[in-house]
Amino acid sequence: MILSTILCPIDFSEATEPLVAYAAALAAGTGAELRILHVLEPQPTLNGPSDLDLAQKLAHYHAAATQAGATVSTAIVPGADAATEIVADAKRLSADMIVIGAHGRTGLKRFLMGNTAEVVVRTAPCVTLLVKSPPAPVSYRESA
Template identity: 60%
Template sequence: MTILCPLDFSAASAEQVAYAAALAVTWKADLRLLHVCEPQEDPTVAPPATGRKPCAERLAELRTAAEHAGVAHVHTGIVQGEAAPAIVAEASRQQADLIVIGAHGRTGITRFLMGATAEMVLRTAHCATLLVRAPL
């Protein structure tokens, strides 16, 4: 079994990884952490909401958190493209059984768009999708 967890590196990402990790441990599943760099985004720098840590470094931190939660097989990846289609394509390519995605990640207009991204993934993915709501 494979769980795909696309991340935007918002404050809610750690909670999203915690949900995905708990499911991966319970189901003895592989966990794949994914960040999609939108066309205008520099893949060497995380989005502004998280400061200036490079995407690969932020993914490594979240990977470590998943491993500490007991996940045996955690993989990371960064892909380029529009968020929703890239997530759905990666889920298909990885033959994911479940996508664990944040319902809203960033603030302002990007928060609205992340909601739209989650909705599009939910509607178009070939597998089950779990929406994790950011804490209030």
């Protein structure tokens, strides 16, 4: 299987750092471009992170993935439903793979809003790799 584009949706939870590291290692090892995506869902309160905070966090993950050897692009897209936007972005990019975290929301929020990863796995147009946190290390050997 040849990978040219890997989509890695993130939610800025504690699981994001190891998820991006995993996706970056996979992209660097396969030569695929890594797209890190955050879906900006409407906030029920005014206490949500600012656009500047999100941009700074996204820049941090971009730099970390680049340092790992991946070719990286990033995006923040608005959307009422993260799973719908992730799948739409995968279609727009003709992504070969989605690397998504197994959890972000927990408890009542997960029950009320649904499990984004589950919906993405069921509806994605491409292979979807569900990564538990913390993920296992990734290493690749070039074949001779």
